Amino acid sequence: MKRSAIFLLVIVLMAALFSSPVSVANSPLTVQINGSVVNAPAYMEVIEGQVMVPLRWAAEQLGASSVEWDQATHTVTIKTPQDFYNMEKLDSYANGLQTDIDEQNDKLLPLPERAKKLELSYGAPTRLWALELEKFKPKWDGMTLPSPRDNITIHITSDDGNYEHSSVVYSITNHENHYYVPMDWLEYLFKARVSYDETANVLSIQTPDLEKIKSDIALIENTLIPVSADEAVKLWGRGEQTRNGALQYAALSPELRQEADKSPYVRQSYWVTGGSSPWVGPITIINRDKLSDTKIEYTLSFPEITSSPPHSTAAEKLIAEKRSNNGQEGWYITQILQSSGYGIIDGIYQRLSNSIDIDIDRDGKNETAQIMVNNSSNKWELAIKEDDSEAVTEIFKDDKKGFGASLIAGNISDLDAIDFLAITDYRSMPFGGYGYELYSLKEGALAQIDLSNITNGTLFSINVDENNRTAKIEANGAGTTVQLSDLDLDGYRLYGNEFCQNFFIEMELQNEKGDGRTELVTTEVIAATLPNSLTYLSTTYQYVNETWEVKKTVFSDELPALKTNVGFYY
Numbered sequence: 001m002k003r004s005a006i007f008l009l010v011i012v013l014m015a016a017l018f019s020s021p022v023s024v025a026n027s028p029l030t031v032q033i034n035g036s037v038v039n040a041p042a043y044m045e046v047i048e049g050q051v052m053v054p055l056r057w058a059a060e061q062l063g064a065s066s067v068e069w070d071q072a073t074h075t076v077t078i079k080t081p082q083d084f085y086n087m088e089k090l091d092s093y094a095n096g097l098q099t100d101i102d103e104q105n106d107k108l109l110p111l112p113e114r115a116k117k118l119e120l121s122y123g124a125p126t127r128l129w130a131l132e133l134e135k136f137k138p139k140w141d142g143m144t145l146p147s148p149r150d151n152i153t154i155h156i157t158s159d160d161g162n163y164e165h166s167s168v169v170y171s172i173t174n175h176e177n178h179y180y181v182p183m184d185w186l187e188y189l190f191k192a193r194v195s196y197d198e199t200a201n202v203l204s205i206q207t208p209d210l211e212k213i214k215s216d217i218a219l220i221e222n223t224l225i226p227v228s229a230d231e232a233v234k235l236w237g238r239g240e241q242t243r244n245g246a247l248q249y250a251a252l253s254p255e256l257r258q259e260a261d262k263s264p265y266v267r268q269s270y271w272v273t274g275g276s277s278p279w280v281g282p283i284t285i286i287n288r289d290k291l292s293d294t295k296i297e298y299t300l301s302f303p304e305i306t307s308s309p310p311h312s313t314a315a316e317k318l319i320a321e322k323r324s325n326n327g328q329e330g331w332y333i334t335q336i337l338q339s340s341g342y343g344i345i346d347g348i349y350q351r352l353s354n355s356i357d358i359d360i361d362r363d364g365k366n367e368t369a370q371i372m373v374n375n376s377s378n379k380w381e382l383a384i385k386e387d388d389s390e391a392v393t394e395i396f397k398d399d400k401k402g403f404g405a406s407l408i409a410g411n412i413s414d415l416d417a418i419d420f421l422a423i424t425d426y427r428s429m430p431f432g433g434y435g436y437e438l439y440s441l442k443e444g445a446l447a448q449i450d451l452s453n454i455t456n457g458t459l460f461s462i463n464v465d466e467n468n469r470t471a472k473i474e475a476n477g478a479g480t481t482v483q484l485s486d487l488d489l490d491g492y493r494l495y496g497n498e499f500c501q502n503f504f505i506e507m508e509l510q511n512e513k514g515d516g517r518t519e520l521v522t523t524e525v526i527a528a529t530l531p532n533s534l535t536y537l538s539t540t541y542q543y544v545n546e547t548w549e550v551k552k553t554v555f556s557d558e559l560p561a562l563k564t565n566v567g568f569y570y
Helices: 002-018 055-061 084-096 100-104 113-117 184-190 210-223 229-241 245-250 254-260 486-499
Strands: 030-033 036-038 050-054 066-070 075-080 152-158 164-169 173-175 178-182 193-197 202-206 284-292 295-305 312-325 328-338 349-358 367-374 379-386 389-395 404-410 417-425 434-442 445-449 461-465 470-475 478-483 500-511 518-528 533-544 547-556
Touching: 050 055, 050 184, 055 066, 055 075, 055 178, 055 184, 084 210, 084 245, 113 210, 152 184, 164 184, 178 184, 184 193, 229 245, 229 284, 229 295, 229 312, 229 328, 245 254, 254 328, 367 404, 379 417, 417 500, 461 486, 470 533, 470 547, 478 533, 478 547, 486 500
Parallel strands: 030 202, 075 152
Antiparallel strands: 030 036, 050 178, 066 075, 152 164, 173 178, 193 202, 284 295, 295 312, 312 328, 349 367, 367 379, 379 389, 404 417, 417 434, 434 445, 461 470, 470 478, 500 518, 518 533, 533 547
């Protein structure tokens, strides 16, 4: 009997040893919001460590006032009373106070030492978000292009409509007409803190603690109060270099902070300023003009960096003053006299660094002509100065400004008039997207000179020889022959002569030596089945008897190098 009992015990122990234990991970998912357990919706599977959460349910749990679905555009619009202003400001501060970027870029202006020791109670998340998962990324199949993934657009906006952001989400699942997204989207969209304990199978969601957020912001802004005028300017400059609007904000006076609060950088761009290209290079303080013991005017200069040199140079003029703010004394930027366009706020006029000096009124002294932006009217203006006084300011563009402008001068017809060729960058047209307008200033009046016959493009003819696989292109008496690829020939057989296109891309204004007449030199692309066979057409126009006459036409296999720097950005 004892032997039977022992044998039975051994069998039980072996069964316990070799059978699969009950896995905690196989237990139902527990969802906690602010520490309290809530009912978990169905289908909340775990993919690559991310709990897939139903978007509508999550938005409502986090306080959304409405969630609407547009089937036609696959857009979810979420309205919420959340305080995006302070939540995104704290994120910007926390990112701006990270010092690891100094090790990668020794050209950055330094943070104050005291700012490197801040301990925030809320701060920015320390882990990278997993917003798009590998499972949902399109895969290449040999030479076959991957099929586009289904996606939805999440449009989130504050109840007052002042803050709005849109994001396209590809990592989605659909269960019973409800879209599920990775849990990290709750951090990105709603600033909630999420974590998943795989062992306990528990998803924890913590809603933003607004009091802690405001407390951290107050701690940061009190710590960052500039103790000198130089420190205020360097804080502003570092913010421009790192595209961090909060650092720039900390350097501003209360009055300028009110202007910054209206900026689209604050309301639509997560306090990220400037653009991805060009960006602000090493900043040099080229002048300090002490106006009083509590007021200094600064002139700053920096290269506008792009992926390929040469780089243009931008300038800023700022006034820093010693002021008291909320009972604490410090130095703040109180005026922006000349802005570069990279900051969270501009002055009334944004003066571009390129200018020309010429004796416009024939009094023996040169005047300075400069393009600037009137930020209140959103238009380009032409300012002409003699000595330190502004003699003439003319609005010379009727439409809204583009992304940048250059200015070149020359004479037309007689010596009493000065020409200004304004080159505006729109970044939307083929091959650079520059618009050209020519103006003549005579006796104080600014008149526009018609360029439409030029900018509409040069008429050309094309003759294709299929046997020799060539195309002969002729324009204004000049001609060239280009080789055609198989794709070019296919295009010709399909579209006929229409397969050849032309694009106006560059213009230069110059004077012909000796007679004071003005010439325009233009460059166009003529493409046989773009972009395989390109040739460049340069045409020189001379202004004679108030009309443009063709003087010379030349074809080239390479883009000619014009003297005009049309790549100036503000």
